[in-house]
Amino acid sequence: MAEKDWKECLKSLKGVVLDMCGVLYDSGEGGGIPIPGSVEAVKRLKASDLQLRFCTNETQATRERFVAKLKRMGFDISVSEVFSPAPAALAILKERNLRPHLLVHDDVLPEFEDVEKTDPNCVVIGDAADRFSYQNLNDAFQVLIQLEKPVLFSLGRGRYYKETDGLKLDVGVYMKALEYACDVEAEVVGKPAPMFFQSVLTDMGIQPQQALMIGDDLINDVGGAQNCGMRGLQVRTGKYRINHNHANTECSAITRMPPSCSSHHSAGDSAYI
């Protein structure tokens, strides 16, 4: 994007939506570590006139525990500002009278406490990590294949994410596995589903073109936002490097971003607005 276009974009900007893992922090043992400068960047955004929301596909914890972790890292953040797939999925299940077989992380189970789970008529998968055993995936498969019309929900569709000790397979990989096994297409809850971004915009009360999504995932963050008419910007932290094999590109958009929004990060291949 040329500097002129970037300035135009900033003029109409009323809200910023931040991805979290890979933008604010890198996950890993002990919960992960904040990316240098990100705590201050959130602080400055909050002090600005811009609205701010956080939008994550994190499904390894309840939203409450997840936000508590971010607070411990020093972030000024509250539960009501955070949009994550599990509460969105719960709303869909209740609306459609569905009883899920859950293949999710133990720590996100409390989000689904209130829903009937006996005699399941759909499957919900999240980032179950080590719970993605052969046995557990086979159990989910057996529920699906016995349904006349298999219904599969995937909490996000990411390929992988970065932890402090390396890259880890994300839920999208297992979504593809079950899609192939049962010849179905999963319904994605979370990014990049348009409904998910729309719920954030509705909450901010602004139009898509007034919002900027900042993330490290070109498909789920940037592409997803753009499909909704939002602006999207990819940071060079998190999983960025590996996606594009630019081993030596400089990092960190969020620390240099609004309120003094520079066009620094649109100079390379890394920014798509």
Place this chain on the structure above:
Amino acid sequence: MAEKDWKECLKSLKGVVLDMCGVLYDSGEGGGIPIPGSVEAVKRLKASDLQLRFCTNETQATRERFVAKLKRMGFDISVSEVFSPAPAALAILKERNLRPHLLVHDDVLPEFEDVEKTDPNCVVIGDAADRFSYQNLNDAFQVLIQLEKPVLFSLGRGRYYKETDGLKLDVGVYMKALEYACDVEAEVVGKPAPMFFQSVLTDMGIQPQQALMIGDDLINDVGGAQNCGMRGLQVRTGKYRINHNHANTECSAITRMPPSCSSHHSAGDSAYI
């Protein structure tokens, strides 16, 4: 297929290729159990003028151990008559100077004893069953994603198979998972790869149109064979029912097939020749 066409097909027939799991036996605890009538059917085929080969995507054992199991079930069968993916993969690895990271069943590991495995530059996955843990799949992913041009071999691409205690996810599901994670396309070794069928035809010394493939998998057995110009026939045993949701269709082609080849099984949706 009309009865007339079926008779024409039989006239030119010089060889029969049998899938094994779901056609000759159902796998499961203790190695599985023969499908009623199949031991006798193999015996009759061997007594006929037709050539006979066995073609399997089985990768949970070495060919030797696998054949020994079938012999214990009463089948007249020898190692040289059986075509399976692991020996075919080994030949490719050696030819292309590739060093595999193996994600396969423990019992098939001896097939790969002779190949260099340090500093891997490709990944080979087979039906690893319980070894398809999150950790093991992540290890394979990390090898692939670090390669400039990831090379993934999949020993078959089946979705699932039937064991005596229910349906089990097959290697194809994990192939899809790694394909998505790394944005690559796997090279399939085994059915339905044309090279695999061709090697069986070469061994029999006959033309594709002179050969009939009999299997329970519409894509890997019947479709794969047809893509090579062979005839293909789907039996109603093994995983057949579930594929087509014909809960009450009658079963077992192989027990009623050559040398007195009837057209019985071309009457329904189950036979594709």
